[in-house]
Amino acid sequence: MTKSSKGQNKVLDLDRVAANGLLSRRHLLSAALGGAGLAMARPVIGQEPGIKLEIPAWSKTPGPGTSPYGSSSAHARLERQSGFGNPLYPGGGASRSPLQHLQGTITPNSLHFERHHAGIPAIDPAGHKLVIHGLVRQPLMFDYEDLLKYQMVSKIYFLECSGNSGALLYGGNPDGTAQSLHGLVSCAEWTGIPLSVLLEEAGVLPEARWIAAVGGDAASMGRSIPLDKAMDDSLLALFQNGEPVRPEQGYPIRLFNPGWEGNTSVKWLTQIKVTRNPLQFRDETSKYTDTLPDRSSLQFTFPMDVKSLITSPSGQMRVTQGGIYRVTGIAWSGAGSIRRVEVSADGGQTWGDALIESQQLDKALIRFSIPWRWDGAPAVLQSRATDSAGNVQPTRDAVIAAKGTINRYHNPCIQSWGVNTAGEVTNVYV
Amino acid sequence: MFTYKRLLKASTLAACGVAMLVSTAQEQVKLGQTISEASLAEFDLIAEPGGMGFPPGSGTARQGRTIFESRCALCHGNNGEGNSAATVLVGGNMQSTDSPLRTVGSYWPYASTVFDFIRRAMPANAPKSLTDEETYQVAAYVLYLNGLVAEDEIMNAQSLPQVRMPNAEGFIDQSHIQ
Numbered sequence: 001m002t003k004s005s006k007g008q009n010k011v012l013d014l015d016r017v018a019a020n021g022l023l024s025r026r027h028l029l030s031a032a033l034g035g036a037g038l039a040m041a042r043p044v045i046g047q048e049p050g051i052k053l054e055i056p057a058w059s060k061t062p063g064p065g066t067s068p069y070g071s072s073s074a075h076a077r078l079e080r081q082s083g084f085g086n087p088l089y090p091g092g093g094a095s096r097s098p099l100q101h102l103q104g105t106i107t108p109n110s111l112h113f114e115r116h117h118a119g120i121p122a123i124d125p126a127g128h129k130l131v132i133h134g135l136v137r138q139p140l141m142f143d144y145e146d147l148l149k150y151q152m153v154s155k156i157y158f159l160e161c162s163g164n165s166g167a168l169l170y171g172g173n174p175d176g177t178a179q180s181l182h183g184l185v186s187c188a189e190w191t192g193i194p195l196s197v198l199l200e201e202a203g204v205l206p207e208a209r210w211i212a213a214v215g216g217d218a219a220s221m222g223r224s225i226p227l228d229k230a231m232d233d234s235l236l237a238l239f240q241n242g243e244p245v246r247p248e249q250g251y252p253i254r255l256f257n258p259g260w261e262g263n264t265s266v267k268w269l270t271q272i273k274v275t276r277n278p279l280q281f282r283d284e285t286s287k288y289t290d291t292l293p294d295r296s297s298l299q300f301t302f303p304m305d306v307k308s309l310i311t312s313p314s315g316q317m318r319v320t321q322g323g324i325y326r327v328t329g330i331a332w333s334g335a336g337s338i339r340r341v342e343v344s345a346d347g348g349q350t351w352g353d354a355l356i357e358s359q360q361l362d363k364a365l366i367r368f369s370i371p372w373r374w375d376g377a378p379a380v381l382q383s384r385a386t387d388s389a390g391n392v393q394p395t396r397d398a399v400i401a402a403k404g405t406i407n408r409y410h411n412p413c414i415q416s417w418g419v420n421t422a423g424e425v426t427n428v429y430v
Numbered sequence: 431m432f433t434y435k436r437l438l439k440a441s442t443l444a445a446c447g448v449a450m451l452v453s454t455a456q457e458q459v460k461l462g463q464t465i466s467e468a469s470l471a472e473f474d475l476i477a478e479p480g481g482m483g484f485p486p487g488s489g490t491a492r493q494g495r496t497i498f499e500s501r502c503a504l505c506h507g508n509n510g511e512g513n514s515a516a517t518v519l520v521g522g523n524m525q526s527t528d529s530p531l532r533t534v535g536s537y538w539p540y541a542s543t544v545f546d547f548i549r550r551a552m553p554a555n556a557p558k559s560l561t562d563e564e565t566y567q568v569a570a571y572v573l574y575l576n577g578l579v580a581e582d583e584i585m586n587a588q589s590l591p592q593v594r595m596p597n598a599e600g601f602i603d604q605s606h607i608q
Contacts, residue, residue, distance in 0.1 A: 088505045088513065090555055118557060132462070133470060140462030149459050201460050212476055218557045220475055220550035226605050273476055278605070280479050280540045282547040289601065291532065295524045297597075299539075300605035406529045 017352030020345035021373040023324065025355040078102070080111055081179050091119015091218065094161070096183025099311045105330065105358045105365040106156070107186035109241050114248045115161055115184070117283075118219035121268055125252040128216060130198075130236075134274035137203030144252045147238060150193045155235070155258065156364045158332040160185040160304045162261035162288055166408035168396060168415070168427075176427040178314040182415065185332070187365035190256050191239035195272075196231045204231075204274055212279045213255045213264075214271035223264045224278035225257060229302070233258050236269065259334030259363040260302045261410070263288055293404035303334035305412035306393050308341050308368070308385035319423040322376050327354075328369040333387035337361060340386040341368040347380035347416060347430040348395065354383070362388075379419040380430055396429060477546040477591075484545065484587035485562040491581045494571030497564050501553045510575040520575045524597055535576030539601050541593035545569045566590070 015024045072078065082095035094115040097107055107113075125144035133139035164184035167173050173181060199211075204227065211230050214222040225234065237245055237256040245251045250267030257264045263283055278284065278300070290298040308331035313319055331338045337360045342351040354368040368383070385393045394402075396413040403410075418428035477483045499508055505517050510533075512518035522531030530536060534544055549565045551557050560568065570585040578593055579585065585593075 088554070089516065092554070118551065118554065131465065131470060131473065133465070133467060133474070138462075139465050139467055139470070141465040142462050146459075146461035149461060151458060197458060198462065201462050214476070214550075218551070220557070222476065222550070226608060229608055232608075271474065273474065275478075277479070279476055279546075280543050282543055282551075285539055285543055285601075286532070286534075286537060286547075291524075291530070295530065295600065297537075297601050298604050299601040300603055302605065302608060 018350040022352040023371040100178040112186040121217045132202045132272045135205040135208040140202045154191040156189045157258045158187040162409040165411045178311045190237040192235040192237040195234040208274045212273040213266040215266045216268040216270035222281040290407040306333035306387040306391040307412040308383040313425045315427045317425045327372045330365045331385035336388035338366045342384045343370045344382045345379045381417045475550045479540045479542045481591045487562040488586035489567030491570040491574030494567035497568045498571045542591040
């Protein structure tokens with residue numbers, strides 16, 4: 001072995017932070033083994049096999065000019081995973097973000113997950129009204145154009161469907177991917193008007209406790225939200241990552257309830273009725289309720305739990321040779337910010353602290369990473385997040401022990417990715 | 431809590447209530463147009479558990495059968511048996527040893543939701559195409575298929591929200607956790 005290769009690959013006992021190859025984050029910061037996804041050990045300096053770099057063809061031909069609306073490189077086309085149309089559920093269904101191919105924390109608008117109950121309405125904002133009525137001093141109606149004149153705030157928030165990761169509770173899905181199992185979470189900068197401003201304009205009466213929010217889609221989907229939340233941090237989102245909210249995200253107006261189950265962030269918002277009691281809509285009784293083993297059911301489970309997920313390496317990826325890999329993923333909590341993410345390579349027996357690569361904003365995704373030396377032995381990779389309220393992400397066993405398997409909503413459990421001796425990564429249960 | 435909120439609250443008090451064309455750091459615009467509850471009669475589809483918001487009209491399950499067979503059975507089957515987990519409208523028992531089938535009859539805590547949901551969202555291929563009268567009839571039929579009302583029982587703004595649902599006591603409100 002040459003001197004330089006020794007310097008690059010030697011791992012001191014000191015650098016091991018947990019069993020089965022998890023290393024101190026110094027190895028990513030200093031050893032230059034990073035790169036997106038599954039980085040391989042580099043060829044040894046001075047020993048590259050006969051490379052002779054030439055000027056590539058694209059450097060010799062002028063390319064196309066500007067375009068009105070940009071798109072991704074043909075070599076880097078990412079896609080949501082969306083279901084097939086079902087004529088017996090017109091417009092219904094969900095699409096999932098390609099988490100295993102994304103880096104950083106912001107989900108591009110075209111890749112933000114979707115869930116529709118009756119398709120995407122073709123709303124002309126000129127004919128769309130937002131009404132605030134019920135227990136208010138003065139019922140009001142707002143035009144979209146007028147809403148654009150209000151002071152706005154911009155906040156980065158995750159949005160997660162409460163059905164996300166529900167499949168893990170059933171078991172199975174060995175060929176599941178980060179996208180197929182967990183792709184109902186996304187994160188964006190949402191810009192809009194604090195709902196409290198418009199509620200105060202209408203004048204909420206003292207006896208009010210809830211609001212009902214109804215969308216302008218063909219399902220007129222409705223949800224009841226406690227007034228405390230509406231007056232705290234709920235937003236009327238008009239912009240998403242700087243552009244008008246996409247039709248599939250609720251154009252022209254989306255209610256956004258930070259940290260809460262996605263379904264409460266009613267899209268195509270057209271009606272807010274201030275009330276004394278919850279309205280008991282179908283999507284807060286028949287659906288989005290968690291039935292426990294004793295057959296009672298939890299209703300209005302709003303904040304999404306602390307959660308994390310390794311996105312690379314993850315299901316259906318492959319580690320092809322021994323070496324040091326950048327294990328990376330995302331974490332979030334509806335109860336605040338992420339304080340810590342630990343990673344295990346031995347199925348949860350020993351844990352090492354990951355580096356948090358991004359800002360640690362309230363109710364937003366963070367990105368973490370940790371170097372991992374794979375030597376060809378089987379491994380089970382897991383991540384475990386802790387939030388600012390001290391909540392620690394539970395194991396799957398703990399979730400099932402607490403809530404059973406009738407329920408399929410609100411599952412924050414630790415994901416296990418198995419790596420076999422061939423380097424194949426699959427969804428496993430430990 | 432956001433810090434800007436305090437700023438906005440203070441400025442809302444300071445504003446004189448005259449609509450401004452643009453907002454400034456000092457004054458929050460107020461551009462809501464006044465409207466009366468009466469003008470929302472067609473727009474507000476919320477039918478509340480306490481009976482508020484139910485429209486005039488009535489219907490029985492016997493009247494609803496034909497509508498159900500022509501407008502609903504395509505997706506829900508003639509007897510509400512459904513053609514997928516999402517479209518089963520009948521049956522189930524919350525105390526069964528297996529994972530219970532959760533339907534209108536076995537799971538839903540409020541009868542008002544049956545009317546509210548059908549009026550706003552069904553039939554899924556032509557939402558809001560039923561008259562209020564037809565909605566009462568077909569809601570009565572869904573309740574009847576579940577053995578919750580008699581075939582000739584009249585469902586209206588008073589009687590429908592009063593229908594006793596078997597799982598009414600089955601829910602635990604978590605809304606205090608925010």
